[in-house]
Amino acid sequence: MCDRFRGRQGHYDAIVPASGGKDSAYVAYLLKARYGMHPLTVTWAPLRYTDIGWQNFQQFIHAGFDNILGTPNGRIARLLTRYAFEEMGEPFQPFIYGQMGFPLWTAVRYRVPLVFYGENGEAEYGGDDYNQDAKQYDLTTELDRHCFSGLRPGWFKLHGLTDADLLPFQPPSVADLEAAGIEAYFMSYYRKWVPQEHYYVASEHAGFKPNPDGRSEGTYSKYASLDDRFDGFHYYLMFCKFGIGRATSDAAHEIRDGHITREEGVRLVRKYDGEFPAKYFKEFLEYCGLTEQRFWEVVDSWRAPHLWERVNGTWRLKYQVA
Numbered sequence: 370m371c372d373r374f375r376g377r378q379g380h381y382d383a384i385v386p387a388s389g390g391k392d393s394a395y396v397a398y399l400l401k402a403r404y405g406m407h408p409l410t411v412t413w414a415p416l417r418y419t420d421i422g423w424q425n426f427q428q429f430i431h432a433g434f435d436n437i438l439g440t441p442n443g444r445i446a447r448l449l450t451r452y453a454f455e456e457m458g459e460p461f462q463p464f465i466y467g468q469m470g471f472p473l474w475t476a477v478r479y480r481v482p483l484v485f486y487g488e489n490g491e492a493e494y495g496g497d498d499y500n501q502d503a504k505q506y507d508l509t510t511e512l513d514r515h516c517f518s519g520l521r522p523g524w525f526k527l528h529g530l531t532d533a534d535l536l537p538f539q540p541p542s543v544a545d546l547e548a549a550g551i552e553a554y555f556m557s558y559y560r561k562w563v564p565q566e567h568y569y570v571a572s573e574h575a576g577f578k579p580n581p582d583g584r585s586e587g588t589y590s591k592y593a594s595l596d597d598r599f600d601g602f603h604y605y606l607m608f609c610k611f612g613i614g615r616a617t618s619d620a621a622h623e624i625r626d627g628h629i630t631r632e633e634g635v636r637l638v639r640k641y642d643g644e645f646p647a648k649y650f651k652e653f654l655e656y657c658g659l660t661e662q663r664f665w666e667v668v669d670s671w672r673a674p675h676l677w678e679r680v681n682g683t684w685r686l687k688y689q690v691a
Contacts, residue, residue: 370554371404374483381409384484386472387436388412388596389426392487392564394571396556397434400485402574408485411475413467414440415597416450417649417656421581422596428576439471441537445530449538451657452528454602457518458610458671460657461603463538469516470540473508473551477541482550488557491515494618504558508551509543563626568592586646587615589637599653601646609668612676612686614642638690 376382383400387393387410400406410429415422430436449463476484484506491500496515513519522538541551556562571577579591586601587608594600594615601615608614620634629637654664669684678687 371400371406375405376407379407381435381479381481382406382483383408384472384476384479384481385410386412386468386484386486387429387434388415389422389429389575389577390594390596391567391571391577391592394429394432394575394577395567396485396487397429398570398574399556399560401434408434409475409479409481410434410436411472412436412438413464413471414438415599416446416464417598417652419595419598421578425575425577425595428578429571432575434575437475439467439475439537441467442534445534445537447656447658448528448530449522449525450599451659452525454606454657454659455667457520458606458667459518459603460599460606460653462518462520463522464597465516466522466538466540469512470538473541473546473553476551477545477549480549482552484551484553486553486555488562489555493557493562493622495621502558504554506553506555508546508553512540564593564622565626565628584641585615586648587644588619588641589616590619593619598649599656601649602653605643605646606668606671608643609672609677612673612688614638614644616641616644617690635690643686 371383374382383406385393385397385400385408387397389412393410397408397410400408412426418426446463450460453462454460472484476482486506488494489500489503489506491497492502500511513521521540522535523532525535526532541549568577568579577592580595584591585594587604594604604615616638620629620637623629624631624634653659654661672684676687677684679685
C-alpha cells in the first residue's frame with residue numbers, strides 16, 4: 370500500500386496528524402524508518418500547551434520530522450470552547466474540529482493523497498461494531514458520525530460567529546477530498562496497537578518524555594494525552610455522561626494487552642476513575658469566562674440519570690465495576 374503512494378523527487382508521500390505524543394511519534398517513525406516513506410507531520414495546536422507537551426513537540430520535530438503547526442484565532446477558540454462545553458458537554462469539540470480538519474486541508478493543499486492516522490478509536494477504545502475491522506477512514510461519513518457528534522462547525526453561527534471566524538475549524542468538503550484523491554488509513558489495522566510499546570519507541574526515537582508529575586489526573590498512566598492543560602475536562606465530562614473515565618479507558622486496553630490483570634484494572638478504576646482535574650481548573654474557568662458555579666451547573670446537567678444519584682448532597686454512581 371505504501372508503494373502505491375510513495376513519492377518521487379523528495380516530495381511528501383504521507384500526511385501524519387501528529388501532536389508529538391507517543392502514538393503519532395510511533396506512526397511517523399514507523400513510516401519513515403521502516404517503510405521508507407517521507408511523511409509530513411501536521412499539528413493542530415492544543416487549547417493551551419502543557420510544558421511537557423510543548424517540550425515533547427519540539428523534541429519530536431528535532432528528532433527528524435518535518436512539521437506544520439496550525440494555530441487558530443485564540444479569541445474564537447475560547448468562545449467555541451465555552452459554547453461546546455455548555456451545549457454539548459464536550460469542551461474539546463472545537464479542538465477536535467481542527468485536529469481532524471487541518472491535516473486533511475494540508476493533504477489537499479500539498480497534494481499528498483495519503484493520510485495515516487494512528488488508531489481506529491472505535492475498535493481500540495469502544496464504539497460501533499460495524500467499524501471494528503476498518504482499515505480505511507471513510508471521510509464521507511465518519512467525520513460527522515463519530516468526530517463531530519453530528520454537528521459541523523457551522524452550528525456556532527447561532528452565537529453570531531461568521532463563516533470567516535469558523536474557517537480554520539471547517540474540514541474540507543467531500544468534493545474537495547474526492548477531487549484531491551485523499552485516502553485515509555489506520556495504522557492500528559496494520560500493526561497491533563499497544564500504547565505502552567509506542568511509549569518506548571517514542572522515547573528512543575523521538576525524545577518523548579512522560580509526565581514529570583507522575584500519573585495524569587483521572588488515571589494511573591504517565592505517558593498519554595499530555596499535550597493540553599485542559600485534557601482532563603474532556604475525560605471528566607466523559608465520566609459524568611457515560612459513567613466511565615480515563616482510568617477505565619487505560620485499564621481496559623492494558624488488560625487486553627496483557628500488561629495488567631483484570632483484578633488490577635478494577636482496583637485502578639476504583640481508585641482513579643472520575644478524579645476531578647483540579648490542577649488547571651482555575652485556568653480553565655478563566656479561559657472559558659466561567660464562574661465556578663456556572664461550571665458545576667453545566668457539569669451536573671450532563672450527568673445521566675440512569676447512572677447517577679445524589680446522596681446527602683453528593684453525586685454517586687449507581688453502579689460500580691466489580
